[in-house]
Amino acid sequence: MDFTYDSEQNDLREAVRGLLQRAYPDTERRRSVVGSDPGFDEKTWAQLAEMGVLGLPFAEEDGGMGAGPIEVGIVAEEMGRVLAPEPFVEAVVLAGGLVAAVGTAAQRTAVLGPLSEGGSVLAFAHAEPATRWSPSASAVTATQDGDGWRLTGVKEPVANGARADVLVVSAAVDGGTALFLVQGDAAGLTRTGYRTHDGGRAANVTLDGTPAELLGEGTADRSADVERVQALARIAHANESVGAMESALRITAEYLKTRKQFGVTLNRFQALTFRAADMYVSVELARSTALWASMVADAGGDVVAAGDRARLQTSRAGRHVGKEAIQLHGGIGVTAEYSVGHYTSRLTAIDHVLGDGDWAADRLAASVDSYPTVDPLGAPYTG
Amino acid sequence: MRLQLSPEMEAFRDEMRTFFTTQVPKEIRDQVAARRHVSREQYIEAQRALNAAGLAVPHWPVEWGGRDWTPLQRHIWREEMQLASVPEPLAFNTSMIGPVIAAFGNQEQKERFLAKTANLDIWWCQGFSEPDAGSDLASLRTTAVRDGDDWVVNGQKTWTTLGQHADWIFCLVRTDPTAEKKQRGISMLVFPMDTPGVTLRPIQLIDGGHEVNEVFFEDVRVPAENLVGEENRGWDYAKFLLGNERVGIARVGATKKLIAQAKEFAREITAGGRPLSEDPRTLARIAELENELLALELTALRVVANSADGKPHPASSVLKLRGSELQQAATELIVDIAGPLSLASFADGGSAVPDWARVATPEYLNYRKVSIYGGSNEVQRTIIAGTILGL
Numbered sequence: 095m096d097f098t099y100d101s102e103q104n105d106l107r108e109a110v111r112g113l114l115q116r117a118y119p120d121t122e123r124r125r126s127v128v129g130s131d132p133g134f135d136e137k138t139w140a141q142l143a144e145m146g147v148l149g150l151p152f153a154e155e156d157g158g159m160g161a162g163p164i165e166v167g168i169v170a171e172e173m174g175r176v177l178a179p180e181p182f183v184e185a186v187v188l189a190g191g192l193v194a195a196v197g198t199a200a201q202r203t204a205v206l207g208p209l210s211e212g213g214s215v216l217a218f219a220h221a222e223p224a225t226r227w228s229p230s231a232s233a234v235t236a237t238q239d240g241d242g243w244r245l246t247g248v249k250e251p252v253a254n255g256a257r258a259d260v261l262v263v264s265a266a267v268d269g270g271t272a273l274f275l276v277q278g279d280a281a282g283l284t285r286t287g288y289r290t291h292d293g294g295r296a297a298n299v300t301l302d303g304t305p306a307e308l309l310g311e312g313t314a315d316r317s318a319d320v321e322r323v324q325a326l327a328r329i330a331h332a333n334e335s336v337g338a339m340e341s342a343l344r345i346t347a348e349y350l351k352t353r354k355q356f357g358v359t360l361n362r363f364q365a366l367t368f369r370a371a372d373m374y375v376s377v378e379l380a381r382s383t384a385l386w387a388s389m390v391a392d393a394g395g396d397v398v399a400a401g402d403r404a405r406l407q408t409s410r411a412g413r414h415v416g417k418e419a420i421q422l423h424g425g426i427g428v429t430a431e432y433s434v435g436h437y438t439s440r441l442t443a444i445d446h447v448l449g450d451g452d453w454a455a456d457r458l459a460a461s462v463d464s465y466p467t468v469d470p471l472g473a474p475y476t477g
Numbered sequence: 478m479r480l481q482l483s484p485e486m487e488a489f490r491d492e493m494r495t496f497f498t499t500q501v502p503k504e505i506r507d508q509v510a511a512r513r514h515v516s517r518e519q520y521i522e523a524q525r526a527l528n529a530a531g532l533a534v535p536h537w538p539v540e541w542g543g544r545d546w547t548p549l550q551r552h553i554w555r556e557e558m559q560l561a562s563v564p565e566p567l568a569f570n571t572s573m574i575g576p577v578i579a580a581f582g583n584q585e586q587k588e589r590f591l592a593k594t595a596n597l598d599i600w601w602c603q604g605f606s607e608p609d610a611g612s613d614l615a616s617l618r619t620t621a622v623r624d625g626d627d628w629v630v631n632g633q634k635t636w637t638t639l640g641q642h643a644d645w646i647f648c649l650v651r652t653d654p655t656a657e658k659k660q661r662g663i664s665m666l667v668f669p670m671d672t673p674g675v676t677l678r679p680i681q682l683i684d685g686g687h688e689v690n691e692v693f694f695e696d697v698r699v700p701a702e703n704l705v706g707e708e709n710r711g712w713d714y715a716k717f718l719l720g721n722e723r724v725g726i727a728r729v730g731a732t733k734k735l736i737a738q739a740k741e742f743a744r745e746i747t748a749g750g751r752p753l754s755e756d757p758r759t760l761a762r763i764a765e766l767e768n769e770l771l772a773l774e775l776t777a778l779r780v781v782a783n784s785a786d787g788k789p790h791p792a793s794s795v796l797k798l799r800g801s802e803l804q805q806a807a808t809e810l811i812v813d814i815a816g817p818l819s820l821a822s823f824a825d826g827g828s829a830v831p832d833w834a835r836v837a838t839p840e841y842l843n844y845r846k847v848s849i850y851g852g853s854n855e856v857q858r859t860i861i862a863g864t865i866l867g868l
Contacts, residue, residue, distance in 0.1 A: 095549065096479040097779045103478070164478050347866045367862035374861050375795050382775035383768075389480040406768050452761075458768065459760035463744075466737040467560070468771050470778075471482050471490070471553075 110172045118176045121433040128293030132257035134179040140212045149210025157207030163391035167333035174337025183330045184253040189216035189262045191323040196310040217258035219249040219299045227449040229321040230271040231264035245301040255297030256287025270315025274306035292443035325401030331444045332384035332404035335412050339377045342419040342437040373415050380411035402454045409451030412441035490553050497561035509562040512836045517642040523564045524597040533566045534595045541591045548781030559730025569601040570594045573718050574647045581706035604634040604648030615660045621650035630697040640690040643670050653709050663711040668699040684839035727800030729774045735807035742814050773799050791865050794857040801847040808841040
């Protein structure tokens with residue numbers, strides 16, 4: 095087992111960090127970007143494309159870079175560190191990942207090429223208002239119409255659903271859940287976008303006999319594919335959370351060293367420094383799990399179980415670090431002008447997109463009595 | 478980044494597993510697995526079996542029996558030993574005084590003590606804490622005054638673990654009461670426990686057991702040659718000793734074993750008409766604990782990989798802090814699974830309560846110690862806040 099990055103991976107981190115630091119040098123700049131639609135910076139998106147980041151996990155023949163979950167984790171962590179609002183995990187890892195996993199060769203070329211080049215934003219329209227964190231669709235249904243398909247029903251909330259050029263939509267068919275491509279300008283498609291608390295954008299996507307293209311061949315149930323790609327997104331989110339938590343802790347520690355009350359800096363109060371020490375423990379344990387889950391995905395192990403483990407650890411850690419970061423600051427921590435509360439908001443959002451800690455714990459609990467011990471050195475981890 | 482063990486490390490792991498599960502007597506391993514006290518004879522027998530195979534002191538210098546292993550090999554060695562319920566080599570010998578003598582003792586001391594220390598021919602105990610010197614160890618007051626060729630020791634030590642089995646004690650004593658910094662006037666002496674003037678008094682613990690002792694010194698004459706290293710440099714050796722093998726203090730393998738046992742115990746208990754092993758709340762609790770332990774194990778692997786030139790990674794405080802909390806959580810889980818059966822702690826023949834449930838609470842109570850010894854968790858938080866966060 096080896097936790098060190100190779101030189102190419104270090105170079106990737108340096109490059110992404112440099113780009114994002116120039117794009118988001120301070121809180122004010124980020125606030126101004128997320129203050130207007132589409133909630134991220136199109137220019138930064140184009141620069142990420144130029145660097146190859148938006149095609150990172152896709153095969154070269156599909157227009158991507160042929161990299162893997164370790165590289166995805168590096169980018170996600172750097173995004174988290176500065177709270178970059180560009181939808182890397184949502185558009186590339188999740189929506190793009192589904193096209194890569196399920197799409198035909200022609201679909202992969204047609205969709206992933208433009209995504210990688212920055213010319214097309216993808217969104218995965220999957221969540222339905224009355225359910226949560228299911229790998230299957232029920233409220234949106236698909237019916238065959240000649241050679242094509244038509245979708246009807248409501249998807250919400252759909253991250254970047256209003257801005258997306260192409261939507262990957264899950265829908266119930268006879269055999270289970272199928273995936274479809276819907277163009278942003280399709281007839282019968284109504285999208286109502288709004289801001290999310292973390293500065294992002296989501297939308298109500300209402301489909302009314304909307305023409306759609308079946309993703310991949312046949313209508314066999316795609317729930318397992320959704321499950322697997324969502325697990326990859328959970329692992330990417332875990333890495334993003336680690337970057338965000340590390341920044342929240344660093345900002346908090348700096349504040350404790352400079353803010354004075356009762357005539358002394360706050361780091362003179364053990365009641366505060368001990369809590370900061372506990373935050374450090376949470377961050378480091380979460381980092382270990384996020385890195386390991388990325389390695390499991392990279393080695394072809396049980397990505398769903400590893401995703402659940404990463405989700406559980408970073409959910410608990412994210413809540414702990416996010417809440418304490420604000421409390422140790424005091425009132426300034428809840429102001430929009432100051433950075434730290436935005437980290438808490440983002441961590442809170444990540445916690446609810448693809449399953450929270452309790453949800454992950456319940457899933458792990460279902461199999462906990464079927465093996466004696468967890469063996470991370472086993473080759474490869476098999477859940 | 479690589480998840481899997483290399484083929485060489487896989488083979489190493491198999492070798493360790495095979496040795497521990499076949500070459501250490503089963504009665505002794507069963508005793509550990511049953512979480513019952515291991516006798517002095519059993520400790521010695523187990524450590525000698527390990528030592529004969531070169532597995533008692535792999536972290537020592539090669540010259541004195543060490544193996545020059547990588548940190549990963551040491552992790553695997555320890556993990557497999559704990560999973561196989563092998564009593565670990567006595568820490569006072571192998572992690573504490575042995576490495577100190579190997580690093581700071583003179584040649585004569587090395588030849589006199591090291592082989593016997595590795596083989597547990599000498600059983601060592603630790604004379605560090607005093608009634609008024611706990612976490613603030615440097616305020617210790619036991620004195621040693623030079624008189625001809627001897628040091629004369631007076632004072633009191635406490636929390637001396639398994640002192641009742643010990644042949645020798647390594648002791649921190651104040652040799653320069655005038656030193657400007659209290660840390661600078663301390664030396665390390667070693668002497669036999671049967672030296673005239675040494676009195677041992679047991680301390681009874683809330684688990685009903687006898688594990689620690691008070692040790693009193695009254696005009697104990699210790700030959701000058703029994704000074705380890707230099708006079709008044711004892712604090713440096715103590716710090717070296719306490720920082721040694723921080724990685725092992727996470728005790729991941731031992732906690733893993735406890736959780737595996739907890740799962741078995743849960744199958745034996747019926748609650749609400751079904752086995753506790755099907756109760757969602759119990760299962761979720763196990764899942765959470767197991768995930769925390771996974772994170773700790775991975776962190777231990779990260780830390781060992783980044784420990785340069787034997788110096789502990791600053792994050793090793795995380796291992797002590799979290800490692801102790803998870804050991805405690807596992808013992809607490811087992812008490813809760815035992816439920817009312819846990820009251821039968823001291824039941825003997827004629828009780829229908831299974832043995833695991835009888836030992837559950839004494840062990841849970843005993844394990845309160847792990848967040849106190851080896852630098853209390855509050856000391857670890859101080860280290861993290863100061864050394865790592867710069868607070």
